[in-house]
Each structure stands twice: as C-alpha cells, then as structure tokens.
Amino acid sequence: GQNIDQPTEMTATEGAIVQINCTYQTSGFNGLFWYQQHAGEAPTFLSYNVLDGLEEKGRFSSFLSRSKGYSYLLLKELQMKDSASYLCAPLDSNYQLIWGAGTKLIIKP
Amino acid sequence: GAVVSQHPSRVICKSGTSVKIECRSLDFQATTMFWYRQFPKQSLMLMATSNEGSKATYEQGVEKDKFLINHASLTLSTLTVTSAHPEDSSFYICSARGSEGAKGVHIEETQYFGPGTRLLVL
Numbered sequence: 001g002q003n004i005d006q007p008t009e010m011t012a013t014e015g016a017i018v019q020i021n022c023t024y025q026t027s028g029f030n031g032l033f034w035y036q037q038h039a040g041e042a043p044t045f046l047s048y049n050v051l052d053g054l055e056e057k058g059r060f061s062s063f064l065s066r067s068k069g070y071s072y073l074l075l076k077e078l079q080m081k082d083s084a085s086y087l088c089a090p091l092d093s094n095y096q097l098i099w100g101a102g103t104k105l106i107i108k109p
Numbered sequence: 110g111a112v113v114s115q116h117p118s119r120v121i122c123k124s125g126t127s128v129k130i131e132c133r134s135l136d137f138q139a140t141t142m143f144w145y146r147q148f149p150k151q152s153l154m155l156m157a158t159s160n161e162g163s164k165a166t167y168e169q170g171v172e173k174d175k176f177l178i179n180h181a182s183l184t185l186s187t188l189t190v191t192s193a194h195p196e197d198s199s200f201y202i203c204s205a206r207g208s209e210g211a212k213g214v215h216i217e218e219t220q221y222f223g224p225g226t227r228l229l230v231l
Contacts, residue, residue, distance in 0.1 A: 030218065031218065033219070033220075035222075040200075041224065041225065042115075042202045042222040042223060042224050042225040043153070043202075043222050044222065045111075045219055045220075045221060045222075048218075048219055087152075087153075091218060095218060096155070096158075097155075097220060099152045099153045099154075099155075100152055101151070101152040102152065
C-alpha cells in the first residue's frame with residue numbers, strides 16, 4: 001500500500017532550526033513535494049526533490065534519499081509566520097500526489 | 110508565475126441547492142486540474158482529476174453525478190456540487206498542473222493550489 005509517516009506535531013523556538021522528517025512507501029516514485037498549509041488556507045508549494053540530495057531555497061531546504069524512502073524539510077531562522085502544517089507528498093507511478101496528514105509546526109517566541 | 114484563482118472563496122447555501130466553484134490558472138496552461146476536499150484537521154482528499162477536453166476521473170467513493178466537473182479550457186475547470194446537503198460542507202480546493210506558459214521557475218508535475226472555497230450548507 002501507499003503510506004506517509006510524519007510527526008503529527010512539533011514545537012520550536014523563534015530563530016531556531018527545525019527538521020521535519022518524512023518516510024514514505026508508494027507504488028512507484030516520481031519525486032517528492034513539500035507544501036506548507038496555514039490553518040484555513042490552501043497548501044502552497046515549497047519544494048520538489050526527484051534526485052537524492054539536498055535542495056536549498058532560502059531559509060528552507062529539502063533532502064531526499066530514494067533508497068531509504070526518506071525525506072526531510074529543514075527550516076532555519078524560524079519566524080512566527082512559519083507556524084503551519086507541512087505536508088510531505090510523494091508522487092506515485094501514476095503521477096498522483098499521495099497526501100498524509102502533515103506535521104503541525106508550532107513556533108514559540 | 111503559476112497562480113491559480115478560485116471563486117467564490119466562501120459560499121453559504123440552503124440544502125438542496127447547487128453550487129458552482131470555478132478554478133482558473135491565471136498565467137499558465139493547466140493540462141490537468143485536481144479537485145480536493147478537506148475536512149477540519151484532516152488531510153487533503155483527492156476527489157477527481159480532470160484533463161482538458163475529456164471526462165474527469167473520480168476517486169473511489171466520490172459520486173460523479175453529485176460532483177460535476179467540467180474542464181472546458183486549459184485555464185478553467187468548474188466543480189458543481191448538485192443538491193448540496195449539510196454533510197457536503199467542507200473546504201474545496203482545486204489545483205492545476207501544466208508544463209507550458211508559466212513564467213519564472215516552473216516544474217512539471219508541480220500542483221499549484223487555488224486559495225480554496227469554504228462551503229457551508231444549511
């Protein structure tokens with residue numbers, strides 16, 4: 001079957017660094033997306049990894065290991081506005097996104 | 110680039126009426142559009158996938174006669190909730206995927222989401 005495993009909730013301090021891990025099992029694999037979703041809003045695209053390694057984009061970086069079925073999203077210099085849910089979504093063999101429940105990140109001052 | 114709009118953002122209707130939600134890709138051609146539903150504190154649930162000019166593919170358990178999807182052009186898809194009932198109250202979100210026309214950074218296979226439509230059926 002297809003499965004996404006992320007922590008349900010994480011708490012971090014403003015200005016700090018946090019890493020959100022994601023493990024997945026899919027029927028085929030065509031890359032993995034990370035989306036951010038603020039409460040009551042639609043998801044917004046953060047990153048896409050299809051090759052192993054780290055992709056850096058400003059304060060956010062995303063890592064992928066295809067052999068391990070593992071990815072993480074790294075957020076640096078946390079700001080209060082980063083409080084949101086972070087969704088790890090791999091793309092299966094049919095190019096369908098597989099969605100989990102996401103990780104709710106709470107930033108404290 | 111890669112902006113998706115959705116209208117209306119919020120709708121309240123009486124039970125038994127039909128509601129139409131529009132999804133538009135503003136600066137790129139969306140070869141595929143997706144319709145999702147999300148209940149509070151739950152994950153996104155894909156309802157259907159539509160390709161321009163062809164019939165939508167519905168996920169298991171989604172009634173195609175109740176949720177009518179039309180993808181008439183490369184920039185517009187509509188979802189009509191027919192004979193809405195209170196249990197249809199939810200957050201409906203569309204997304205669009207395309208490979209041509211977007212300016213700036215654009216990755217094929219990326220789904221760009223509209224802002225969502227909050228439906229409340231009384």
